[in-house]
Amino acid sequence: STAMRVAAVDLGATSGRIMVATVSPTSLHLEEVHRFPNGGVRAHDGLFWDVLGIHREILVGLSRIVATGRLDAIGIDSWAVDYGLLDRDGRLLGNPYTYRDSRTDGLAEQLLADPGSGFDAAELYATTGLQQLPFNTLWQVAAARGTAALEQAETLLMLPDLLGYWLTGAQGAERTNASTTQLYDATTGSWAADLVEKVGLRPGVLPPLRDPGSVVGHLLPGIAEAIGLPEGAQVPVVAVGSHDTASAVVGVPAADEDFAYVSSGTWSLVGLELDEPVLTEEARLADFTNEGGVDGTIRFLKNVMGLWVLSESMKRWAERGVPGTDLVSLLAAVEDAEPLRTVVDINDARLLPPGDMPARIQDLAREAGEPVPETPVEIARTILDSLALAYRVQLRTAARIAGRGFSVVHVVGGGSHNQLLCQLTADACGVPVLAGPGEAAALGNVLVQARALGVDLPDLAAMRALVRRTHELGRYEPAPGLDWDAAEARLAR
Numbered sequence: 372s373t374a375m376r377v378a379a380v381d382l383g384a385t386s387g388r389i390m391v392a393t394v395s396p397t398s399l400h401l402e403e404v405h406r407f408p409n410g411g412v413r414a415h416d417g418l419f420w421d422v423l424g425i426h427r428e429i430l431v432g433l434s435r436i437v438a439t440g441r442l443d444a445i446g447i448d449s450w451a452v453d454y455g456l457l458d459r460d461g462r463l464l465g466n467p468y469t470y471r472d473s474r475t476d477g478l479a480e481q482l483l484a485d486p487g488s489g490f491d492a493a494e495l496y497a498t499t500g501l502q503q504l505p506f507n508t509l510w511q512v513a514a515a516r517g518t519a520a521l522e523q524a525e526t527l528l529m530l531p532d533l534l535g536y537w538l539t540g541a542q543g544a545e546r547t548n549a550s551t552t553q554l555y556d557a558t559t560g561s562w563a564a565d566l567v568e569k570v571g572l573r574p575g576v577l578p579p580l581r582d583p584g585s586v587v588g589h590l591l592p593g594i595a596e597a598i599g600l601p602e603g604a605q606v607p608v609v610a611v612g613s614h615d616t617a618s619a620v621v622g623v624p625a626a627d628e629d630f631a632y633v634s635s636g637t638w639s640l641v642g643l644e645l646d647e648p649v650l651t652e653e654a655r656l657a658d659f660t661n662e663g664g665v666d667g668t669i670r671f672l673k674n675v676m677g678l679w680v681l682s683e684s685m686k687r688w689a690e691r692g693v694p695g696t697d698l699v700s701l702l703a704a705v706e707d708a709e710p711l712r713t714v715v716d717i718n719d720a721r722l723l724p725p726g727d728m729p730a731r732i733q734d735l736a737r738e739a740g741e742p743v744p745e746t747p748v749e750i751a752r753t754i755l756d757s758l759a760l761a762y763r764v765q766l767r768t769a770a771r772i773a774g775r776g777f778s779v780v781h782v783v784g785g786g787s788h789n790q791l792l793c794q795l796t797a798d799a800c801g802v803p804v805l806a807g808p809g810e811a812a813a814l815g816n817v818l819v820q821a822r823a824l825g826v827d828l829p830d831l832a833a834m835r836a837l838v839r840r841t842h843e844l845g846r847y848e849p850a851p852g853l854d855w856d857a858a859e860a861r862l863a864r
């Protein structure tokens with residue numbers, strides 16, 4: 372079959388990217404055409420996404436692609452769990468909240484502790500198989516109960532589905548992202564009707580599910596015109612793994628099945644790919660998630676707080692004009708800082724909201740009886756060491772619970788460029804790390820589109836083989852010398 376030229380809209384919480392790719396069974400070329408900063412907008416009544424601004428940036432990126440050649444299809448992926456509500460005219464009811472907004476603080480604990488709430492942690496896990504994150508869509512909806520927006524809502528669309536709706540006029544719920552809502556049954560692959568009812572959503576507010584690879588719809592004439600397509604052009608939007616992590620794991624260039632991954636960006640998503648969800652009590656107590664992947668796979672993983680902690684610290688230092696705190700200088704200095712001097716629980720809930728991250732890291736160290744890091748270099752070292760330690764602990768736990776070991780850790784996403792963190796990951800996990808591609812999510816996005824357009828890439832193995840053949844990976848061998856066991860024991864205390 373011939374090569375297809377497709378657009379990937381890959382939206383991260385800190386930046387959005389529009390990429391163009393040419394894909395054939397034997398070639399894969401990806402190029403960034405537009406990148407823009409993203410982040411929560413602080414308003415008087417919450418922390419919101421500028422979703423219309425994101426739509427505008429998508430049009431900017433698509434116009435650039437149209438200006439330079441064919442456009443065979445478009446796919447959209449973004450961070451999970453967030454959504455917009457539509458009224459009966461299909462109009463957006465308010466700005467979508469970001470998952471770091473404080474309105475869900477303590478709510479899940481409160482509801483799960485109250486027998487009258489109807490929510491039970493064990494039941495919830497048995498149905499949805501999700502890590503208990505405070506911002507899962509279920510709890511966001513619970514926080515919205517009684518608001519005018521929720522009362523008037525006719526439809527709830529996850530963000531990539533909302534942006535796809537604005538391009539095509541077609542509504543639906545892509546399955547991989549639906550699996551992150553905690554309103555989705557991990558076993559039956561349908562909306563969990565009892566949870567939908569318990570949280571007070573009217574039936575039908577959650578739209579029909581669609582699979583990655585299905586056609587969402589075609590660009591509306593007004594949109595096609597806005598991006599410079601000739602009149603009458605029919606460009607499909609294809610549902611991809613619209614959860615960015617689902618697309619990123621499609622893009623993991625694994626050669627064999629016994630791999631672990633770290634999808635490293637704002638978050639670190641750390642785990643294994645399985646055929647079936649693990650919904651046992653052991654998995655629940657370890658608080659592991661079972662997210663739906665492309666082609667019916669399951670991502671058995673843990674959300675680790677990720678490079679957000681470092682980027683948010685850097686933002687602080689930049690605001691205060693602290694010298695030597697750009698990423699390049701900082702990482703160079705961190706390399707020479709004393710390793711494993713201070714480790715903290717990088718998944719502490721206090722690191723979730725935006726704010727004074729360096730001070731919070733110092734508090735965590737103090738409380739844990741660890742040496743308190745004082746300089747930006749010491750703080751950054753603490754963050755990277757603590758991330759690598761968390762990867763080790765979580766991957767070993769995943770392997771034990773799933774009864775499946777791993778012989779390599781694939782690090783994909785922007786964080787795969789962080790050489791020190793890759794080396795620490797290899798050291799901590801005791802197996803080689805293969806690093807890259809940095810744009811795994813965009814690659815997974817375009818590969819699923821290409822297959823939908825008829826490019827002969829029959830399964831994940833074929834897609835991954837193509838990524839492997841077309842991308843150079845970094846390789847990090849585990850080095851002895853650091854006492855990770857002792858660091859783990861300190862953390863457990």
Ligand code: LRH
Nearest residue numbers: 449450451452615616638
């Ligand atoms: C990463 C991610 C992750 C979710 C979080 C909300 O971008 O999609 O998989 O848990 O954002």
